[in-house]
Amino acid sequence: MKLENALLTNKFSSEAQKATLNILYTAWWLKSITSKELKDFDLTHEQYNVLRILKGKYPDELCVKDIARRMIEKSSNVPRIIDRLEIKKLVKRTVSESDKRETLITITKSGLSILESSTSKLNKVHASIQTITQKEAEQLNCLLEKLRATEV
């Protein structure tokens, strides 16, 4: 869908400003198409993100700060997201022996299992709405990374 129709406006001050709004809107769009599927597993995007990060290092543990560094949204409050996952017994907390300030997080069998089912479901959804070619995806990745060239 054209951005003009998504936002009901055509007042863009430049192509670059339109691109900014287009990225923000597309990010919302991407989240919204998968949130229903995640809800079926009683997971939020952020909880799913944490589980995915933990699986990447499994069976190694990760401390809270190392999870935070890998989050898509860096301002995520990781301890609180872990609280919810811990209640559902999808992760386990232990205090690090080598540095008692650190809390080590491990994904449980149950966490791995729910991650596998939900990932499989999300992959199907993404495959079903796939409209761009691999070449176009590469191009998109290049443009986004060029956009973020300025370090802030």
Added chain:
Amino acid sequence: MKLENALLTNKFSSEAQKATLNILYTAWWLKSITSKELKDFDLTHEQYNVLRILKGKYPDELCVKDIARRMIEKSSNVPRIIDRLEIKKLVKRTVSESDKRETLITITKSGLSILESSTSKLNKVHASIQTITQKEAEQLNCLLEKLRATEV
């Protein structure tokens, strides 16, 4: 910055999946570089978004539902965002005469003034980190719209 460095991983199942994460991360990045500026005006991104929408139709009023339709994030709780803006006297609520279910929202002089100053500040920030050409921005817009081709 490369996405690999932003998320400290290189486990992407495809270019398309990487593009998905790249869009989500870039959206967060774009918000984060302007949130400090907005904070100086005691505005959140969503409050700014509502003011911008209202200015687009000024001096006409807009009802809550018409604002919601123009929001970047369609799941925004517009009545609550308007609550905060009303407390700060940046917008005004009136009940519609023609349909008493509707609440009409108008941006105040004070709202217009704060919108102008903050927009000017945001434009400066965006200009200072501008790294892509107009042609690249156009290309980016095309790719994002192609990505969203599937109606959901």
Added chain:
DNA sequence: TTATTTTATATGTATATACACCTATTGATT
């Protein structure tokens, strides 16, 4: 060693998202 600074995590607060549900009003149906 003691004091200071830094680091890791947790907690507090305001606002937002996401979604369910309630209430009042309008429009349609019988």
Added chain:
DNA sequence: AATCAATAGGTGTATATACATATAAAATAA
């Protein structure tokens, strides 16, 4: 007209963002 359904906006709840602050442990400096 009375009933029912649809619509608009407001409210409630759980979780998240964004950011400030607190607390405990570790690293460094005095």
